[in-house]
Amino acid sequence: MAVVLAACAIGCPESAAIDIGTAASHRNQRFEAWGSSLAWMGNELGRPTTNPMRRTQIVDMLFDQDNGLGLNFLRYNIGAGQNPAGPAITRPGAAMDGWAPSAPTDISDPSTWGWDWDADQTQRLVLGMAIERGLTQIEAFANSAPWWMTVSQSSRGNPSTGATNLDPDNYGIFGHYLLEVAEHFESNLGVHFHTLAPMNEPGATWWDGSNNQEGMHIPVGGAQSALVREVGQQIIDRGLEMGLGGPEETAIRWSVNSYDNWDATTRGFVSQINTHSYPWGGGSDAADAAALVAYNQSRPEGPKKIYATEFGTGGDSTPLSGGVTLANQITSDLNNLGAAGWTYWQAVEDNNGSNWGLIIAPFDGANNSFDTRRQFYVMKQFSQHIRPGSHILDQADDEVVASYDPRLGATTLVITNDETASVDTRTFNLLDQTVSHSRVIRTSDSEYYQALGGATVSPRGNQVTVSSPASTVTTVQLHHRPNLIQNPGFDLDGAANGASAIPGWQSVGNVAFDTGSDLTGDGSGTGRLETNSAENTGRLFQTSIGDAGADLTGVAFQLSVDLLLQSAGSANYDADAYLALEFYGADDQTLAHASADDFQTLLEPAYGINNDSHTDSAYRTYQSGRFVAPPGARYVRPVIRFDNVGARSSDWSFVDNAYLQQVHPEADAKEWASTGGGDLTDHSKWLTHASVEKNSRLYFGTAITQDAAVTLDAAEAVTGMTFFSDHQYEIAGAGALQVGAIDATALIDVRLGGHGVSVPTELIGATELQVLTDAQIEFSGGFHVSGQRLTKLGAGLVDWSTGFKLNGGVLVTYAADEATLHFGSDAVLDGGLELLLAPGQVLGVGEQFELATYSSLSDTFDTIILPSIPGGYAWRVDYGATALTATVINSVLGGDFNGDGHVDAADYTVWRDNRGAADESALAGAGDGVNGVDGGDYLLWRENFGATTTAQSLPASVPEPTSLMLAGTLGIGLLELRRRQPRKRTRATIAA
Numbered sequence: 001m002a003v004v005l006a007a008c009a010i011g012c013p014e015s016a017a018i019d020i021g022t023a024a025s026h027r028n029q030r031f032e033a034w035g036s037s038l039a040w041m042g043n044e045l046g047r048p049t050t051n052p053m054r055r056t057q058i059v060d061m062l063f064d065q066d067n068g069l070g071l072n073f074l075r076y077n078i079g080a081g082q083n084p085a086g087p088a089i090t091r092p093g094a095a096m097d098g099w100a101p102s103a104p105t106d107i108s109d110p111s112t113w114g115w116d117w118d119a120d121q122t123q124r125l126v127l128g129m130a131i132e133r134g135l136t137q138i139e140a141f142a143n144s145a146p147w148w149m150t151v152s153q154s155s156r157g158n159p160s161t162g163a164t165n166l167d168p169d170n171y172g173i174f175g176h177y178l179l180e181v182a183e184h185f186e187s188n189l190g191v192h193f194h195t196l197a198p199m200n201e202p203g204a205t206w207w208d209g210s211n212n213q214e215g216m217h218i219p220v221g222g223a224q225s226a227l228v229r230e231v232g233q234q235i236i237d238r239g240l241e242m243g244l245g246g247p248e249e250t251a252i253r254w255s256v257n258s259y260d261n262w263d264a265t266t267r268g269f270v271s272q273i274n275t276h277s278y279p280w281g282g283g284s285d286a287a288d289a290a291a292l293v294a295y296n297q298s299r300p301e302g303p304k305k306i307y308a309t310e311f312g313t314g315g316d317s318t319p320l321s322g323g324v325t326l327a328n329q330i331t332s333d334l335n336n337l338g339a340a341g342w343t344y345w346q347a348v349e350d351n352n353g354s355n356w357g358l359i360i361a362p363f364d365g366a367n368n369s370f371d372t373r374r375q376f377y378v379m380k381q382f383s384q385h386i387r388p389g390s391h392i393l394d395q396a397d398d399e400v401v402a403s404y405d406p407r408l409g410a411t412t413l414v415i416t417n418d419e420t421a422s423v424d425t426r427t428f429n430l431l432d433q434t435v436s437h438s439r440v441i442r443t444s445d446s447e448y449y450q451a452l453g454g455a456t457v458s459p460r461g462n463q464v465t466v467s468s469p470a471s472t473v474t475t476v477q478l479h480h481r482p483n484l485i486q487n488p489g490f491d492l493d494g495a496a497n498g499a500s501a502i503p504g505w506q507s508v509g510n511v512a513f514d515t516g517s518d519l520t521g522d523g524s525g526t527g528r529l530e531t532n533s534a535e536n537t538g539r540l541f542q543t544s545i546g547d548a549g550a551d552l553t554g555v556a557f558q559l560s561v562d563l564l565l566q567s568a569g570s571a572n573y574d575a576d577a578y579l580a581l582e583f584y585g586a587d588d589q590t591l592a593h594a595s596a597d598d599f600q601t602l603l604e605p606a607y608g609i610n611n612d613s614h615t616d617s618a619y620r621t622y623q624s625g626r627f628v629a630p631p632g633a634r635y636v637r638p639v640i641r642f643d644n645v646g647a648r649s650s651d652w653s654f655v656d657n658a659y660l661q662q663v664h665p666e667a668d669a670k671e672w673a674s675t676g677g678g679d680l681t682d683h684s685k686w687l688t689h690a691s692v693e694k695n696s697r698l699y700f701g702t703a704i705t706q707d708a709a710v711t712l713d714a715a716e717a718v719t720g721m722t723f724f725s726d727h728q729y730e731i732a733g734a735g736a737l738q739v740g741a742i743d744a745t746a747l748i749d750v751r752l753g754g755h756g757v758s759v760p761t762e763l764i765g766a767t768e769l770q771v772l773t774d775a776q777i778e779f780s781g782g783f784h785v786s787g788q789r790l791t792k793l794g795a796g797l798v799d800w801s802t803g804f805k806l807n808g809g810v811l812v813t814y815a816a817d818e819a820t821l822h823f824g825s826d827a828v829l830d831g832g833l834e835l836l837l838a839p840g841q842v843l844g845v846g847e848q849f850e851l852a853t854y855s856s857l858s859d860t861f862d863t864i865i866l867p868s869i870p871g872g873y874a875w876r877v878d879y880g881a882t883a884l885t886a887t888v889i890n891s892v893l894g895g896d897f898n899g900d901g902h903v904d905a906a907d908y909t910v911w912r913d914n915r916g917a918a919d920e921s922a923l924a925g926a927g928d929g930v931n932g933v934d935g936g937d938y939l940l941w942r943e944n945f946g947a948t949t950t951a952q953s954l955p956a957s958v959p960e961p962t963s964l965m966l967a968g969t970l971g972i973g974l975l976e977l978r979r980r981q982p983r984k985r986t987r988a989t990i991a992a
Helices: 041-045 053-064 121-133 168-189 222-238 252-259 265-268 286-298 321-335 374-383 905-914 935-943 964-979
Strands: 017-018 027-030 033-037 073-077 137-141 195-197 243-249 274-277 305-310 341-344 348-350 359-361 391-393 400-405 411-418 426-431 437-443 463-468 472-479 506-509 511-514 526-529 539-541 555-565 576-584 600-603 620-622 635-643 653-663 668-670 697-700 710-712 715-718 719-725 730-731 735-741 746-752 754-757 761-763 767-771 774-777 789-793 795-799 810-814 822-824 830-834 850-853 864-866 873-879 882-892 987-990
Touching: 027 715, 033 305, 033 374, 041 053, 041 121, 041 348, 053 121, 073 121, 073 341, 073 710, 137 168, 137 243, 168 195, 168 222, 195 274, 222 243, 222 265, 243 252, 243 305, 252 274, 252 286, 286 305, 286 321, 321 341, 321 374, 321 400, 321 411, 321 472, 374 437, 374 472, 411 426, 411 463, 437 463, 437 620, 437 653, 463 472, 506 511, 526 539, 526 635, 555 576, 555 635, 600 620, 620 653, 730 882, 735 987, 746 774, 767 774, 767 795, 830 850, 864 873, 905 935, 935 964
Parallel strands: 017 426, 033 073, 033 341, 073 137, 137 195, 195 243, 243 274, 274 305, 305 341, 348 359, 668 697, 697 719, 710 730, 715 735, 719 746, 730 754, 735 761, 746 767, 754 774, 767 789, 774 795, 789 810, 795 822, 810 830, 822 850, 830 864, 864 987
Antiparallel strands: 027 391, 391 400, 400 411, 411 472, 426 463, 437 472, 506 539, 511 526, 526 653, 539 635, 555 620, 555 653, 576 600, 576 635, 850 882, 873 882
């Protein structure tokens, strides 16, 4: 399923194949963030007069993680406010609220400052909407100190060109202002700033009041150093989990100069080097980037992470001038600067004729319309496919960015052809991966993030050829995990156009399959959604993806397709289309969650497609969310459906090139960012989350490059932990972990690799412990359930090798052929064990489940709660030498002649007293069923002696009753055996 992207035209082909490796030796920086500044677009879009529908559309476009730009980083502007005496800031959107807007009676006494904690509701509204959509990281920054702190008494700058606008005597109170705001956000708004940049383009001399915006010149050298040291020390003194960013100069070359003019002590306060990437003021090309990298690496205080925190460009004419400029700068900053984060100035810009901005909207207080620029689609070529957590790869072509995403199992190539006439053709050799599925997407002067089908891949899957026409940006996504979809190209395989079923695919409602709009170029076919009538609704789907014996619990999946939503002016697409996943139990028929709509993503067409003057008929790539299979799931069902067709829809929609794969969710927690181990309480090791609440969850991911010890020497309370790394994390030290919350269910999620916790761990609330297939976690420092409910999910192993105690709690696990729980010999099982079945799971006589393993065990559960099963069946629970098992048996236990559920000496008495009877009516239906009461019934009793239908089997020897004397002493012998091996009685019950 491949297409030839372009014929080799003027510029044919590149001279040598480009090697692409994904192993550690080929990886450069780990990428963390795509972002934008919130000033001034947030100030404008957040106005109460702004059209709420347009505001929501724009925020979705920018921050939707699945089908928007997927921005996960914002720079929040701590405003300086304006002097009411003027001069006023009149630039649209640029007049920012100050948090202490009026001049205090005593500038040196913060208690006299008139704080306005209701300020800046506009930016805060948009910030909250972004967090709801997946924003994970925020940097606070200041363009100026509050106007009443400045030399000129104006936040616009100092009219004396080149003169500072902040007296050194006010550095301390400026720092106090910034950090009071930061702490207000943390404590009162639940919003956390990961970093703070107290200066913005401070070395620039154009902050002279003429720019009609906030700005403040701080001279390079001693003045900048003094301010950085002051703010950095205040952060330390307050104990804030916040880093300091700088120098934030206009161009990379200027940032090198400013950073070099700071002393080592000043640089020591900085956790992140921030630089803008504009070509002005010296330059921001590859050589400038290399100079900053070299300088950073050479510093005795150690290299710092680098973020490119601002770039913007105008231009949008044919060919793709502004977009190519944007793509070239992103490519250089990722390849040459080693940027771990990249930020566009402000994604939404006023329609002032500059053509800056990814989206143009009138900053008029209403924002009833907007225009999506080509730069938006170019940005999406990068940001939607090089996701946070990806590793930028070392390769030889300076027009290519290559990355590998371990959570997706995919390699991404973004290729910029900035020539105006020639076609570039490149071949890529994959050194350590093969391609299972591919997508090609392009933006040009006539293509807007347009899907072009699959790439040209060699038969062995390890070589890819891509042609890039002039003035284009092309993204090639190469997936390495199997496509779980059968017939992803919708091959009709001889079926007639309009067929309701083809190999692999089924349909319900107003959908069909035909060859009329095939994307993949092989004429195979497409799925057809009949979105041309208000009464229509329908769905395409596949079944039987999974296995009744394979536990999918916790496994994440993502469905992606190429979809054509047609628009022809006023007759445009107007329906609701969804990509959905449904999860089913062991029978592939019983839903494993409440509703079929639980896991679905609504697809919005490319913005502008529903404009009455717009015509569009192009495939674009859409993807579902990364949906995690619920407990008990055994099968996953991909669904493409539509409903709610509006009156204006008058044409069909088409789908092609479907791909369903296993993925892992992106980090939605405080994420370990160090390449090695370190102190768990050292905030500099973490990438903290924008939501204060989520910073109590810990994510140990792929940042480490080798096995790492994370030390904990004090008590630490967390609401969850995720482990996702081939390298081992070991949490060790003299401290202790508390996991859970009083009013929520905590999650310990082990997704990849084997990891260890050797500090004491205690649950303080209901907790789910999820370990995926082939993953493992060991708790070797003690694990106390402390009366809580602990649910083990997933097919991977948890090993409580030392110090496990239930303390009256309940341990819940799902039935499996092989146990996923292992106990050390000192486990104290003073609580309950509950066994659950997968939805739709059908049991048979003789079916046995291993509930737990151990090398030896000195204790048993107080209670065992087993699932209810149909009449005629019962459970038998056995503590074997190395495993605890539960077996489905006939409800009448052979040898239980008195029907009390136990095969014991009393049953022997019944057999003895009725021996020779012609029928077995006296044996409660527990005999062998033939020849009356005879020796066969005795042999059955002897075989099952000690067994129970509802309780554990005791390890007892069965005496051979060859004489009445032996039979008479049988009861005494059994009592003596129990005294020699005292054990708690286990009481097993059947759940109602």
